[in-house]
Amino acid sequence: VSVADKSSENKYDNLLAKRAAGAVARGIGAPTQKMIAFTYGLPDEDSFPFNDLAAAATKTIMEDGKTIFQYGAPRTLAAYILESLRLEEDTTIAPTQIAVTAGSSQAISLVARVLLDPGDVILCEEFTWNGALHIFKNAETTVIPVEMDEGGLIPEKVEAKILELQAQGIKPKFIYTIPTFQNPTGSTMSVERRLALLDIAEKYDTLILEDHAYHGLAFEGDTPPTLFTLDHERKLGRVLHCRTFSKILAAGMRLGWVAGPEDLMVRLTGLKDDGGTNPFAGYIAATYAQENRLRNHIQDLVKIYRQRRDLMVAALDKHLAGTGVTWNVPAGGFFIWLKLPEGLDSGALLPKAQEAGVNYLPGTSVVPQGVDGKSYIRLSYSFVKDEEIEPGVAALAKTIKESLA
Amino acid sequence: VSVADKSSENKYDNLLAKRAAGAVARGIGAPTQKMIAFTYGLPDEDSFPFNDLAAAATKTIMEDGKTIFQYGAPRTLAAYILESLRLEEDTTIAPTQIAVTAGSSQAISLVARVLLDPGDVILCEEFTWNGALHIFKNAETTVIPVEMDEGGLIPEKVEAKILELQAQGIKPKFIYTIPTFQNPTGSTMSVERRLALLDIAEKYDTLILEDHAYHGLAFEGDTPPTLFTLDHERKLGRVLHCRTFSKILAAGMRLGWVAGPEDLMVRLTGLKDDGGTNPFAGYIAATYAQENRLRNHIQDLVKIYRQRRDLMVAALDKHLAGTGVTWNVPAGGFFIWLKLPEGLDSGALLPKAQEAGVNYLPGTSVVPQGVDGKSYIRLSYSFVKDEEIEPGVAALAKTIKESLA
Numbered sequence: 001v002s003v004a005d006k007s008s009e010n011k012y013d014n015l016l017a018k019r020a021a022g023a024v025a026r027g028i029g030a031p032t033q034k035m036i037a038f039t040y041g042l043p044d045e046d047s048f049p050f051n052d053l054a055a056a057a058t059k060t061i062m063e064d065g066k067t068i069f070q071y072g073a074p075r076t077l078a079a080y081i082l083e084s085l086r087l088e089e090d091t092t093i094a095p096t097q098i099a100v101t102a103g104s105s106q107a108i109s110l111v112a113r114v115l116l117d118p119g120d121v122i123l124c125e126e127f128t129w130n131g132a133l134h135i136f137k138n139a140e141t142t143v144i145p146v147e148m149d150e151g152g153l154i155p156e157k158v159e160a161k162i163l164e165l166q167a168q169g170i171k172p173k174f175i176y177t178i179p180t181f182q183n184p185t186g187s188t189m190s191v192e193r194r195l196a197l198l199d200i201a202e203k204y205d206t207l208i209l210e211d212h213a214y215h216g217l218a219f220e221g222d223t224p225p226t227l228f229t230l231d232h233e234r235k236l237g238r239v240l241h242c243r244t245f246s247k248i249l250a251a252g253m254r255l256g257w258v259a260g261p262e263d264l265m266v267r268l269t270g271l272k273d274d275g276g277t278n279p280f281a282g283y284i285a286a287t288y289a290q291e292n293r294l295r296n297h298i299q300d301l302v303k304i305y306r307q308r309r310d311l312m313v314a315a316l317d318k319h320l321a322g323t324g325v326t327w328n329v330p331a332g333g334f335f336i337w338l339k340l341p342e343g344l345d346s347g348a349l350l351p352k353a354q355e356a357g358v359n360y361l362p363g364t365s366v367v368p369q370g371v372d373g374k375s376y377i378r379l380s381y382s383f384v385k386d387e388e389i390e391p392g393v394a395a396l397a398k399t400i401k402e403s404l405a
Numbered sequence: 406v407s408v409a410d411k412s413s414e415n416k417y418d419n420l421l422a423k424r425a426a427g428a429v430a431r432g433i434g435a436p437t438q439k440m441i442a443f444t445y446g447l448p449d450e451d452s453f454p455f456n457d458l459a460a461a462a463t464k465t466i467m468e469d470g471k472t473i474f475q476y477g478a479p480r481t482l483a484a485y486i487l488e489s490l491r492l493e494e495d496t497t498i499a500p501t502q503i504a505v506t507a508g509s510s511q512a513i514s515l516v517a518r519v520l521l522d523p524g525d526v527i528l529c530e531e532f533t534w535n536g537a538l539h540i541f542k543n544a545e546t547t548v549i550p551v552e553m554d555e556g557g558l559i560p561e562k563v564e565a566k567i568l569e570l571q572a573q574g575i576k577p578k579f580i581y582t583i584p585t586f587q588n589p590t591g592s593t594m595s596v597e598r599r600l601a602l603l604d605i606a607e608k609y610d611t612l613i614l615e616d617h618a619y620h621g622l623a624f625e626g627d628t629p630p631t632l633f634t635l636d637h638e639r640k641l642g643r644v645l646h647c648r649t650f651s652k653i654l655a656a657g658m659r660l661g662w663v664a665g666p667e668d669l670m671v672r673l674t675g676l677k678d679d680g681g682t683n684p685f686a687g688y689i690a691a692t693y694a695q696e697n698r699l700r701n702h703i704q705d706l707v708k709i710y711r712q713r714r715d716l717m718v719a720a721l722d723k724h725l726a727g728t729g730v731t732w733n734v735p736a737g738g739f740f741i742w743l744k745l746p747e748g749l750d751s752g753a754l755l756p757k758a759q760e761a762g763v764n765y766l767p768g769t770s771v772v773p774q775g776v777d778g779k780s781y782i783r784l785s786y787s788f789v790k791d792e793e794i795e796p797g798v799a800a801l802a803k804t805i806k807e808s809l810a
Contacts, residue, residue, distance in 0.1 A: 011642070012669050015578055015612060020519045023675030048474040050466055057462040061455055069453040069655035102507065105680035112678075113543075114425045118523075135678045138518075173420055207420060237416070250474035252684035264417050270428030273517075273540045274679075275510035279657035280686050 018118065019140050026134045036392035039359045041183060041334050042383040043247050047304055049288070049297055053250070056288035064283055071275065074100050074255075074282020080289050081257055091229045098259040099269050100277045103251070104213055107242035107258035108132050108176075111209050112139040114268040115173045123161060124176040125153050126371050127337070129183045132176060132211065133368055143368040144172065150328055152189035153177050155196035162204050174207040174240070175200075179227060181214035181333025184366045184378035188331055191224040198231055201238040210241045214333035216248050216298040219306040221331060228259065237261040245285060247334070247382075248298050253281040305334065308381035311389040312336055318390075319397035323404060327379075334382040344403055345374045352403065356395040423523065424545045431539045441797035444764045446588060446739050447788040448652050452709055454693070454702055458655070461693035469688055476680065479505050479660075479687020485694050486662055496634045503664040504674050505682045508656070509618055512647035512663035513537050513581075516614050517544040519673040520578045528566060529581040530558050531776050532742070534588045537581060537616065538773055548773040549577065555733055557594035558582050560601035567609050579612040579645070584632060586619035586738025589771045589783035593736055596629040603636055606643040615646045619738035621653050621703045624711040626736060633664065642666040650690060652739070652787075653703050658686040710739065713786035716794040717741055723795075724802035728809060732784075739787040749808055750779045757808065761800040 013021075060068055078100050085091045101107040108131075116122070118140035124132070126145035136143050144165070147157040158175060165172060175197070179189040189197070201208050210227040228241035237260075244256035255278070258268070288294060313329055313336070320327075324341030340346060346362040353360065363376025379396075381389060418426075465473055483505050490496045506512040513536075521527070523545035529537070531550035541548050549570070552562040563580060570577060580602070584594040594602070606613050615632040633646035642665075649661035660683070663673065693699060718734055721741070725732075729746030745751060751767040758765065768781025784801075786794060 012612075012666070012672075014610070015520055016672060017518065017520055017522045017525075019522075020672040020676060023519070023672045025671070025674040025677070042476060045471040045475055048470055050470040050474075053470075053474075054463045054466040057466060058459045061459040061462060065453055065455040065458075066450040067657070069455075069458075069657040070450055071447060071651070071656045102679040102683070105678055109678035113422065114428070115420055115422055117422045117424075120422075131680070138676050138678060205419070207417075246476070246680075250685065251476045251680075252472070252474040254680060254683045254685070261417070264421075266430070267417075267421060267425040267428045269430040271425060271543050272430070273510055273514035273543060274507040275536070275651075275656075275659060278507070278659045278683050278686055280655065280659070281683055 019138055023138065026131065035354060036358045036388045036395070037383055038379040038381070038392055039361050040383045041380050043251055044301070044304055044382060047301060048250050049293070052293055053284070053288055057284050060284045060287045068279050068283040070279070072279045073276045074279050074286060076286035077255065077282040078257075080286050089225070089229055091232050093232065093259060094262065096262050097265050098257055099265060099272065100282055101242070101256045101258055102254040102274070102277055103246055104211060104242045104244040104256040105131060105135070106274075107256050108209065108211065109135050110258060110268050110272060111174070111240050111242070112136060112141070113271045114264065115207070116141050121165060121170050121172045122174050122176055123158060123172045124368060125178065125182065126368070127185050127363065127366050127373065127376065128176070128368070129178060129211065129213075130366050136176070145368045145371045148185060148187065150187055151193060152179055152182055152185070152187040153193065153197065155193055155200060158197060159200050162200065162206070166204075171204070172206050174209050176209045176211065177227070178211045178213065180212060180223060181217060181330055181335075183213065183333070184335050184361065184363075185337040186328045186330030186333060186335045189224065191230075194224060194227050194230055198227060198234065198236060198238060202236050208239045210239055212241060212243045214247060215243050217302060217305055217334075218332040219302060219309060223332065240264065248301060249285060249288070249294060253285055254278060255281055255285055305382060308384070308386060308389060309336070311386055312379065312381045312393060315390045315393035319394050320400065323397070323400060325400060334380050336379045336381065338377040338379060340375050340377065340400070341404065344400065346377045347374055349399060349403055353396055353399045356399050358392045358395040358399075360396065424543055428543065431536065440759060441763045441793045441800070442788055443784040443786070443797055444766050445788045446785050448656055449706070449709055449787060452706060453655050454698070457698055458689070458693055462689050465689045465692045473684045473688040475684070477684045478681045479684050479691060481691035482660065482687040482694075483662075485691050494630070494634055496637050498637065498664060499667065501667050502670050503662055504670060504677065505687055506647070506661045506663055507659040507679065507682055508651055509616060509647045509649040509661040510536055510540070511679075512661050513614065513616065514540050515663060515673050515677060516579070516645050516647070517541060517546070518676045519669065520612070521546050526570060526575050526577045527579050527581055528563060528577045529773060530583065530587065531773070532589050532768065532771050532778065532781065533581070533773070534583060534616065534618075535771050541581070550773045550776045553590060553592065555592055556598060557584055557587055557590070557592040558598065558602065560598050560605060563602060564605050567605065567611070571609075576609070577611050579614050580606065581614045581616065582632070583616045583618065585617060585628060586622060586735055588618065588738070589740050589766065589768075590742040591733045591735030591738055591740045594629065596635075599629060599632050599635055603632065603639065603641060603643060607641050613644045615644055617646060617648045619652060620648050622707060622710055622739075623737040624707060624714060624735075628737065645669065653706060654690060654693070654699060658690055659683060660686055660690055710787060713789070713791060713794060714741070716791055717784065717786045717798060720795045720798035724799050725805065728802070728805060730805060739785050741784045741786065743782040743784060745780050745782065745805070746809065749805065751782045752779055754804060754808055758801055758804045761804050763797045763800040763804075765801065
């Protein structure tokens with residue numbers, strides 16, 4: 001019988017699971033504030049393919065209603081994913097290696113369930129997705145941050161951290177990483193770093209959880225192969241890989257997937273307690289995706305988000321050059337990561353920025369315990385209108401300059 | 406760092422969570438066998454409201470697309486649930502007391518997450534839903550069965566079991582019960598038993614998880630108020646209550662809900678790791694439900710399932726009278742529960758029944774560890790055609806009689 005955190009004043013304390021003692025809901029959903037919102041990693045709402053999804057819904061309901069309204073799993077979507085992996089990434093995996101999930105949130109949650117006992121340790125990037133941190137906290141895990149630079153996670157730092165833990169008798173269960181168009185830093189790991197990270201996982205008998213949430217949203221040049229594909233080629237079986245349809249189709253359909261070694265996937269699906277991933281949403285998404293509609297739609301999204309990145313970079317150049325603020329130029333995804341000059345605190349700055357009409361995510365919201373994010377700002381260009389970007393950055397720049405003065 | 410079950414030959418043994426050592430997926434989904442299937446607790450596939458759901462999908466996508474395709478929660482469905490509780494059950498609760506979930510599977514899984522640490526103990530009916538047993542097993546819980554009779558769970562037996570556990574220093578975290586049209590026994594607890602069960606929960610400081618999956622599917626007479634409503638009236642705060650839209654609308658939309666004391670619901674939603682329950686499915690279901698469409702549809706379903714129950718009872722009377730086989734006549738829901746005469750084993754009988762063209766769920770599939778279900782058979786009339794019922798029961802009766810001879 002567990003004893004919950006006594007600092008809580010919940011009348012159910014003596015009946016709560018340990019993990020529940022401090023649990024509170026993470027804010028999810030559309031913003032209510034009226035200011036220019038560089039805050040949210042939400043997909044652009046004007047570009048959802050309303051007409052095509054309505055047509056796909058009607059067609060799927062009328063033709064496959066008995067399947068999509070019954071218990072089951074969205075098999076046609078799983079088939080589409082396997083086919084796309086084969087066609088676009090030359091990676092052929094078995095149907096038993098993949099599970100369609102309720103977004104990558106559920107994918108990451110399932111990986112946590114299959115691998116983590118309370119008290120276990122994992123590694124992650126020092127700046128990372130706060131949704132994943134929330135999941136790992138719920139799993140009663142200790143999350144150890146590893147240093148990054150503009151090229152993402154630094155393999156040597158990962159190895160050093162593993163050795164440091166090893167000296168304490170601790171083996172990390174896995175390394176959580178977003179190697180491509182990283183959230184929040186926008187960084188992308190080179191293929192050399194990816195191969196080095198795989199070597200480390202193999203050498204120290206640990207796993208990698210690769211979150212590829214921004215798949216498809218590459219603005220230019222070649223994107224390195226995923227850790228999953230590299231692992232597959234080398235037959236190591238060290239990578240669990242998850243993606244979502246939230247950024248490339250519609251977050252509200254709650255569709256994503258996780259793939260990995262069959263031995264692990266068998267156990268993972270055995271812990272999936274939701275009665276099957278939404279067949280209604282899944283079959284409709286698969287109908288929509290046919291005839292290259294989804295592939296073409298992603299190309300449209302790339303144009304939209306690239307344009308916004310360009311507008312934001314231009315505005316940053318115009319308004320923040322010479323202030324000591326630095327930023328990256330992401331090759332894809334949703335985010336630009338600002339580093340403030342010494343002495344500025346992004347948390348303290350936030351109310352002033354909001355007063356000036358612009359909102360952002362302070363670095364303190366995207367760090368595991370023990371990391372100081374106060375010098376950083378995440379700017380998202382995904383959920384603002386093109387014409388909001390320049391005035392939003394101008395307002396932010398004005399706030400920063402006033403604080404510097 | 407955990408050490409997984411060494412009997413497993415999984416190469417990832419030393420990286421698996423303890424709960425994952427024996428995890429395997431539970432079969433969910435439509436049957437593939439051609440025989441008459443009294444096996445599955447699936448909703449009737451011909452009665453899904455295809456046209457109305459297609460219309461609701463188109464309307465919702467075109468009018469609320471920016472909401473239903475974005476991150477969020479299906480707020481209109483939560484509002485519909487609260488309104489229905491108020492109108493139909495005179496139970497008014499706050500929006501903070503309810504969470505829409507992916508079916509009652511996710512609801513039960515969340516209750517397990519918020520209340521159960523590994524090694525905790527819960528009580529449940531000696532015959533119960535195997536999906537819930539799967540969830541409790543994944544939660545590394547010990548499930549203690551409590552005796553039932555034709556009136557469902559016996560409160561005196563619950564109290565005796567709690568005292569027995571108390572003597573061992575163990576307090577059960579909650580009592581899982583399906584008090585209405587129970588799965589698999591079809592039994593319904595009287596209001597007296599419900600009140601007695603509440604008293605016990607209060608007296609011994611434990612909770613009740615009430616699974617009301619067959620809500621609305623009452624064939625005749627008054628159904629007793631739910632434990633949730635009785636608890637609400639008495640302001641005890643002892644009941645977590647879950648329902649599903651799987652039986653009354655469409656299982657494939659994966660919609661259900663859980664409600665309970667606000668203090669618990671706050672923690673429960675904090676452990677909900679799926680990025681929000683499917684807004685796409687949820688908003689469409691809420692649009693469909695308007696103008697009494699769902700309420701009228703449930704009345705149509707009652708006629709369909711009552712007719713099937715009547716056909717099955719008549720067939721049992723015709724073919725099994727005098728054989729020593731006994732059964733209940735359920736007042737609602739999907740199931741008839743057969744008790745075989747001494748010496749017959751429903752597991753051993755199954756291949757013979759299948760050979761004769763009829764399938765069923767043996768009692769051994771619906772019992773916690775330690776309960777012998779081999780004298781029992783669950784017959785479901787929900788997923789067969791009217792005209793299959795009499796021949797199916799005749800084939801089963803022939804098999805039973807041959808085994809008795």
